[in-house]
Amino acid sequence: MSERYLQIDKVRMVFETRKGPFCALEEISLDIYAGEFVSLIGHSGCGKSTLLNIVTGLLEPSDGHVFLANREITGPGPDRGVVFQNHSLLPWLTCFENVQLAAERVFGATEKRSAVKERVHRALELVQLGHAEHKYPHELSGGMKQRVGIARALSIEPKVLLLDEPFGALDALTRAHLQDELMRIVTATGSTVLMVTHDVDEAVLLSDRVVMMTNGPAATIGGILAIDLPRPRDRIALAGNKQYVALRAELLEFLYRKQMREAA
Amino acid sequence: MSARPAIVHTLKPPRVEIGPADASTQLHPAMNQASSAPEPPLYVRTRAPEWLPRLLAPIIGLALFVALWAIIAKAGGRLPDPVSTWHSAVDVFSNPFYKKGPNDQGIGWNVLTSLGRVGIGFGAAALVGIPLGFMIGRFRFLSDMAAPIISILKPVSPLAWLPIGLMVFKAANPAAIYVIFICSLWPMIVNTAVGVRHIPRDYLNVARVLNLSEWTIFRKILFPAVLPYMITGVRLSIGVAWLVIVAAEMLTGGVGIGFWVWDEWNNLNVQHIIIAIFTVGIVGLALEQAMIVLARRFSYE
Numbered sequence: 121m122s123e124r125y126l127q128i129d130k131v132r133m134v135f136e137t138r139k140g141p142f143c144a145l146e147e148i149s150l151d152i153y154a155g156e157f158v159s160l161i162g163h164s165g166c167g168k169s170t171l172l173n174i175v176t177g178l179l180e181p182s183d184g185h186v187f188l189a190n191r192e193i194t195g196p197g198p199d200r201g202v203v204f205q206n207h208s209l210l211p212w213l214t215c216f217e218n219v220q221l222a223a224e225r226v227f228g229a230t231e232k233r234s235a236v237k238e239r240v241h242r243a244l245e246l247v248q249l250g251h252a253e254h255k256y257p258h259e260l261s262g263g264m265k266q267r268v269g270i271a272r273a274l275s276i277e278p279k280v281l282l283l284d285e286p287f288g289a290l291d292a293l294t295r296a297h298l299q300d301e302l303m304r305i306v307t308a309t310g311s312t313v314l315m316v317t318h319d320v321d322e323a324v325l326l327s328d329r330v331v332m333m334t335n336g337p338a339a340t341i342g343g344i345l346a347i348d349l350p351r352p353r354d355r356i357a358l359a360g361n362k363q364y365v366a367l368r369a370e371l372l373e374f375l376y377r378k379q380m381r382e383a384a
Numbered sequence: 385m386s387a388r389p390a391i392v393h394t395l396k397p398p399r400v401e402i403g404p405a406d407a408s409t410q411l412h413p414a415m416n417q418a419s420s421a422p423e424p425p426l427y428v429r430t431r432a433p434e435w436l437p438r439l440l441a442p443i444i445g446l447a448l449f450v451a452l453w454a455i456i457a458k459a460g461g462r463l464p465d466p467v468s469t470w471h472s473a474v475d476v477f478s479n480p481f482y483k484k485g486p487n488d489q490g491i492g493w494n495v496l497t498s499l500g501r502v503g504i505g506f507g508a509a510a511l512v513g514i515p516l517g518f519m520i521g522r523f524r525f526l527s528d529m530a531a532p533i534i535s536i537l538k539p540v541s542p543l544a545w546l547p548i549g550l551m552v553f554k555a556a557n558p559a560a561i562y563v564i565f566i567c568s569l570w571p572m573i574v575n576t577a578v579g580v581r582h583i584p585r586d587y588l589n590v591a592r593v594l595n596l597s598e599w600t601i602f603r604k605i606l607f608p609a610v611l612p613y614m615i616t617g618v619r620l621s622i623g624v625a626w627l628v629i630v631a632a633e634m635l636t637g638g639v640g641i642g643f644w645v646w647d648e649w650n651n652l653n654v655q656h657i658i659i660a661i662f663t664v665g666i667v668g669l670a671l672e673q674a675m676i677v678l679a680r681r682f683s684y685e
Contacts, residue, residue, distance in 0.1 A: 176593060196592045208586040211684035212608040221604055225594050258684065276594075 131184035162333030201273030505564025517576025542567035556636035579613025
């Protein structure tokens with residue numbers, strides 16, 4: 121747990137716009153340790169997704185570096201498993217084929233076809249969708265699609281799991297269910313996770329640390345909140361837990377008092 | 385080419401007319417559910433089965449059309465009436481595959497020859513247009529390069545290309561095929577390119593995040609994502625091609641449904657011209673429907 125695993129080192133992000141340069145992120149440094157679950161929280165437009173995209177490799181930072189397991193990230197790659205907000209499953213492939221596309225890419229060269237298929241099975245079993253393997257995305261509910269997305273990200277045994285508001289598009293009940301699922305999966309796999317969210321409860325429930333981002337432009341880290349609640353966590357038991365309530369209040373305080381947005 | 389929009393219209397009304405009928409039948413499941421409730425609405429029971437109006441409407445439409453035709457024919461002029469045309473059609477279709485020399489063949493041969501020309505010209509257009517569409521859709525520079533050419537040439541009547549075809553190929557048959565090729569090409573290029581440009585960013589991000597090879601991206605993402613657009617292009621092309629072949633054959637002669645129309649005009653056999661019009665319409669409808677079935681097979685929603 122003490123090994124620095126994902127290092128974000130003085131990352132700046134400046135976008136060139138028609139009105140001149142726009143500084144989205146200013147001097148962001150963050151170390152994430154192996155097996156840690158870290159959330160990025162902030163108001164929309166604060167650049168948290170930009171930061172995640174830099175770690176994903178889809179964006180290149182204007183300044184600074186990101187290292188994963190001591191290697192610099194220079195572009196997207198299958199050492200990071202990404203779960204997109206809107207599942208991004210390919211509609212012409214079944215669940216199995218969607219996951220297989222990823223697993224085949226990473227293990228296809230070194231493992232037999234049957235072994236890769238076994239990995240796909242396992243990944244889908246892990247998200248409890250073994251029974252829906254041969255369904256197409258349009259036959260699934262939003263929550264199930266997102267679970268396939270998680271299975272796809274996990275099937276490549278990534279060094280770190282990157283989640284971009286993974287449950288933002290789901291209804292509250294499905295979201296709660298999937299949060300519990302995610303906790304179980306992360307515990308079972310020992311994954312390192314970086315998640316973007318704007319949901320205070322989600323951040324406190326799932327994370328070991330919550331990184332609070334200030335409002336843009338030139339957003340940066342406003343504070344880091346350690347969530348040392350014991351695991352496994354139970355949302356119902358936590359609802360009355362004093363520590364939980366205090367942490368939640370602290371997050372709300374940051375978001376709605378210190379970083380109050382002018383009427384958006 | 386003033387005939388072009390006119391034929392488009394005769395092809396489309398059947399579908400348009402089905403529209404409202406469709407809407408009314410779509411209400412029925414709800415009504416049926418209501419009828420399974422304790423108090424069945426009275427009017428549901430007294431109503432005819434829901435397929436009946438859907439079946440009757442087109443029949444009534446066709447009957448009105450034939451009646452109107454009969455009235456106009458009665459009123460004078462040289463338009464043959466429906467009955468004599470029907471007898472003539474029975475005669476024509478009783479022996480569709482006879483051959484009495486190069487210029488006198490059965491209607492079956494004429495239709496097949498025309499379809500063959502469309503098939504070859506259209507196939508060649510697909511072979512050229514689809515890859516070109518992919519490249520234009522993928523690379524901005526190529527798109528900007530091709531845009532003025534396509535914009536200028538697309539609205540040109542395909543028949544304007546016929547003299548150039550005759551000049552280059554020095555024969556009627558390849559010139560007709562070449563005209564089909566030209567007219568099928570534009571919809572194919574444009575639709576494929578639009579499809580490539582409309583691939584959701586998310587899909588490409590999946591590819592980037594996984595670092596998929598170009599070949600895998602093409603097979604698993606680009607091609608399936610563009611396929612529905614491609615089929616739309618194919619459908620538009622084949623519709624245009626079938627419109628154009630009749631006109632092209634009128635000009636080039638030989639065997640073919642278009643030439644047959646012209647030949648029967650020279651023979652002053654108006655009944656045969658009407659038969660040809662219906663034949664062209666029905667074959668065109670069949671082509672269109674086949675494409676719709678194909679498109680449905682490859683839609684993912």
